[in-house]
Amino acid sequence: MSILSGEDHPKNAGVFPGRLSPSVSSQQGYLTVLDFTELSADGQDLELLIRELLFRQGFSVHWSGKGADGGRDLVCVEKRGSFFQQDKRSWLIQCKHNAISGKSVGIGDLDDISDSCAQHNCQGYLLVCSTYPSSAVVNRLEGVSNNPQNQLTATYWDSVKVEQLLSTPKNWALAQRFFPISAAAEDWQIYATEMPNHWVVTYKGYYFHLRNRIGSYRGYHLESIKKRISDIESLDFPGKHFLRPRSVYYDDKNGGYEWYVDY
Structure with missing residues (x-):
């Protein structure tokens, strides 16, 4: 050993x-080590955590201003390599901190994803939760990604995914x-x-x-x-x-x- x-x-x-190994959140029956209720109730710690995490991965990250819920949205610029010419894609990142209540993130917690991405000229959308998204939210994100008219990629990180990224x-x-x-x-x-x-x-x-x-x-x-x-x-x-x-x-x-x- x-x-x-x-x-x-x-x-x-x-x-x-x-x-x-992939797993699901503690609210769905799996235990996590990190206690997300340690993060500030106003959600700023979660936003700062994700910002620092992306910085460590080498991404360019900046604040886009406050969202509809009073939180600050992040814009992350992802540079993608190519044999011919390097390009980049911008991601709009919204953080939802429900760990203290333990509730999932619902449809009512989201802005209009397509409009928000268009406003910030982003081609990707990432929802970060300190708990987990509801099934309706997951379906909404999949619908955005599968709609060819949007030309957007939408996904999410729940608390387990964030912990996996930190556990290195x-x-x-x-x-x-x-x-x-x-x-x-x-x-x-x-x-x-x-x-x-x-x-x-x-x-x-x-x-x-x-x-x-x-x-x-x-x-x-x-x-x-x-x-x-x-x-x-x-x-x-x-x-x-x-x-x-x-x-x-x-x-x-x-x-x-x-x-x-x-x-």
């Missing part, structure tokens, strides 16, 4: 991004910034990936990729690793000095652990 840690934060290191070594520090409580939870949170012996793990703000032999029990070594992390954290260092685990390898033939720690 190996545990590979993330980067971009004193508690994260490494460059081993995992791909999470590159973006986990962003999750820690906007979700300081749930991202630093002391419980082990383990997610399946597309490989049967590979999981994504968070623990006390650390971000791991966990791998072990196919068919073995993934939690077998967690208590031992937890104790070693506690030992590392208990070491006394001068201010702004720290150790962070980069990776832990378990030698299943000889029964020992090999730790790589950054200072």
Whole structure:
């Protein structure tokens, strides 16, 4: 078994991004690690989170002004490569923060998508929810995309999709910034990936990729690793000095652990 840690934060290191399996929101029966009720009730934190996330992906993003609900819309410019000539597509992004009420985003929460995109000269529309869209909203977005007269692409990110995008070594520090409580939870949170012996793990703000032999029990070594992390954290260092685990390898033939720690 190996545990590979993330980067971009004193508690994260490494460059081993995992791909999470598709899932649905906690309101539909699946648990999420990040608690979206930590975001400000006025929705500004969600807007800032998405803006920062897109910046990290290398997109050009700017505010378009306030929408009909008082929130600020985002415009993201996506540059697309081509063998002949590079072009670009602009996306209008609207964020709907219903996590505190737990309600889905309904049709009444949306502007006229086609008119809003035309107003901002956008060819794509993205709805970002801190909960999830209703079935009527999903049908509306599909209808916009399937209408050849619109020449628009419309899609959505629910809370699970946002969490998946944040659950990478590159973006986990962003999750820690906007979700300081749930991202630093002391419980082990383990997610399946597309490989049967590979999981994504968070623990006390650390971000791991966990791998072990196919068919073995993934939690077998967690208590031992937890104790070693506690030992590392208990070491006394001068201010702004720290150790962070980069990776832990378990030698299943000889029964020992090999730790790589950054200072």
